[in-house]
Amino acid sequence: MAKQPIITVKDLVKNYGDFAAVKGVSFEVYEGEIFGLLGPNGAGKTTTLEIIETLRDKTSGEVTVDGFSIDRDADDIKKRIGVQLQAAGYYPNLNLAELISLFCGLYGINKSPMEMLEKVALTDKAKSKYKELSGGQKQRFSIATTLINNPRIIFLDEPTTGLDPQARRNLWDLIREIRDSGTTIVITTHYMDEAEVLCDRVAFVDGGHIIGIDTPDHFIDELVSSGFERKKQVKSANLEDVFINLTGKEWREG
């Protein structure tokens, strides 16, 4: 696969008053990949994402999304991306189908709510309110709202935080499906096992800097070749495998 950059970030800086949240970050996201931004809380992941999403002004640097500059073509970018915010709510007192209609109106696109809900297997919840959904259903609904405008790229900010293992694996499958249909995905997460199985490439962010970009495999191989050894010998299964094995794979509507 030819690696065609779809997002280019160059020397991005963001200051909040005296505090520098992002200190000169540069990276590229390739078309069709799942790109992970990893790092501890306060590392600048969300700020970086929100600048690319045109939700926040940068202090300096250059960002290009699908050929459009965030300085001049914010509206064109908004039409080409889908955004899932960390902990965002939805318009009160509306059911899922009505929320999808609202977003169709906001994007200026005619789509049937059922078609969108079907993509995330929530058609049976069309008449439910967002707050009545389980954690996993909420995240899947959020992803449905990001797909309405057939985006080139979607951004998912910690989509699996707080989900049980079944819901998490179910969401991974959904994210892979979206990637396989041609959409580029940028994701943040605190779970390294998730990044390892889901992301094609990851960037580690710490203290406002990017301290490494590569494929998960490469990072691990590099560490191993440097002589690193786990204190405990790795077994061919872990406790989560046991959990899934015992409680079953199918997803709970809890």
Place this chain on the structure above:
Amino acid sequence: MTKDNKPYSNIGATLAIAKASFRSIIRSPSAVVFSLAFPMIFIIVFANIGGGGVKVDVGVAKGCDTINPVYRALKKTGIVNLVTDQSAEAMNKNLAKGSIDAIIDVKPFVPMTPLSVDVQYSEASADKSGILKSVLNNVFYNMQSEQLKKIQSYSGIKIPPAVDLKETTISGRAYKYIDFILPGQLGFSLLSSGVFGTAFVFISLRLTLVIKRFFATPVKRYSIVLGEALARIVFSLLGALFIILIGHYAFGFTLIHGVVTVLNMLVLSAIGLIIFMGFGFTVSGIAKNESTVPPLSNIITLPQFLLSGTFFSVTAFPKWLQHISNVLPLTHLNDAMRKVAFEGAGLGDVSHQLFILLVWGIGVYAVAVKTFKWE
């Protein structure tokens, strides 16, 4: 890739928000209660107690002669409510508390002696005592006049009357209390919907990041504000129409020029609501969270609720208070509303009130633009 290349429609986005907001409002219990239930309850209560005006409760002592002319005259006045079903003890207690205003005891008539009438008043209800006194004086005057006439018919001496009283009542539309209370309630319903409703919606959309998520779509900021405003105006005008129609058909609210009057009232409602929403935008900007919205909103709505002629005319206040009343926007909205509904004024006839509302509108939105927060 988006296949349909039709240009992005800001009107479409505005209408999508208006539709969502309208659905949300009609499903929110507080909006419906504040805009419809409260005004209707006040109207029903006041329309039913308003008609009679002042009532003086007078206890009738045991053994009081009830066939004499004084008693019959009191019964006829319509002001005095004669209480006959209480024991002497209870009556005395109630008199002391002021829950009855006086006790009357008319002794049986003994020929050739003056009629003996005992009246006990109470300090607990001095104003009602005064009313009863003048009612009794009137009764006694009429009785004395009768006697005087009788005496005059026997003797030749003419006594010239001290006063020659001529009373006439001109014909006119009866100004019912509903004609006063309904515009006031309508105005207040618009005020609370504009301030509370707008403030709550925008602060909750801001805090739950709904607006932030909207900003990730191509929607313009003005579409969000316009869409919300549109939904609230449509909802409030439907509410106003409901209140006016119920008032007219159930309580005889006067609509001089019928449909034209209703339309004029709806135009006034829309103008009032737009100004009140300016207060709501300001409150949503100042408030830190949802729990600071009610106190801030009350600072705006409560003085107007009490001082803007919602329940009683501004002229009932002392002069210094009237000056305050005459500054408040709701006073002028109520004023214009009453002129349109009862006097049949057109919008051109209330231009003074509209001008003051316009000045308020400019001031409020100048503040709102400065204080409003998107995130």
